[in-house]
Each structure stands twice: as C-alpha cells, then as structure tokens.
Amino acid sequence: MEVKEVVSILNAKVICGKQYLDKSVDFGFASDLMSDVLTLDADNILLITGLSNLQTIRTLEMSDICVVILARDKKASKGMIELAIESDLLIIETEKSMFKTAGLLFEAGLKSVY
Secondary structure, three states: OEHHHHHHHHOOEEEEOHHHOOOEOOEEEEOOOHHHHOOOOOOOEEEEEOOOOHHHHHHHHHHOOOEEEEOOOOOOOHHHHHHHHHOOOEEEEOOOOHHHHHHHHHHOOOEEOO
16 A cells, blocks of 8 residues: 555545655554664655654654654654654654554555454
8 A cells, every 4th residue: 555545545634755755565564662663674664653852753663664743733842753754664643543543544455464
C-alpha cells in the first residue's frame, strides 16, 4: 500500500516527508512501547503510536522504519519534525484512535507484522 493511500484512508495530515508519499508499506504495527518496536523483524513497516516525543523518532531510525502515524490527535513537536526531516522520515497525524487507525488500514489490505 502506498503511503498516500494511508493518508487518504485516514483523512490524515502529513507533517513532514511529503516527498515519500509514493513509498510503499507492507506491514503495520501499533504500539506506544518503543521497546516492542525495536524487536520487529520485517521491512516496509508503518508504525502507529500515540507517543509523540523524540524517543519515537530515534526508535524509527534504529528500526529502519520510515513512516509513523501519530494517533489520538497527538502532535509532533518542532524537535521531532526537525529530526524526522534530517532522517528522511515521514510523520502523519490523525485524530483517530490507534485501534480505529489500525482497523481501517488492516481492512484496506495493510498486513500485520504478526
């Protein structure tokens, strides 16, 4: 699934990384525990989280995840955006819950990591 489809399905807002909207993602994972994210062993993952801080961006970098959706109407801080731009990451914000976000994307064909 292309990221631009994700944005459309969620009626979400792209905060940074618009140049990556044509990127494909194969799997979705939802968690607020970044230690769980660090254990993932798959490629082309999209992360759904409500954790809106620099730790999220650092975890994405370490996990080779390029797309994060901030759920529950969480907002990316200026520091998060700056670091994401430096690291070529895409941040998306949605007002939907993590459950609703994951459900909509799963229904649209995004696969679960497990």
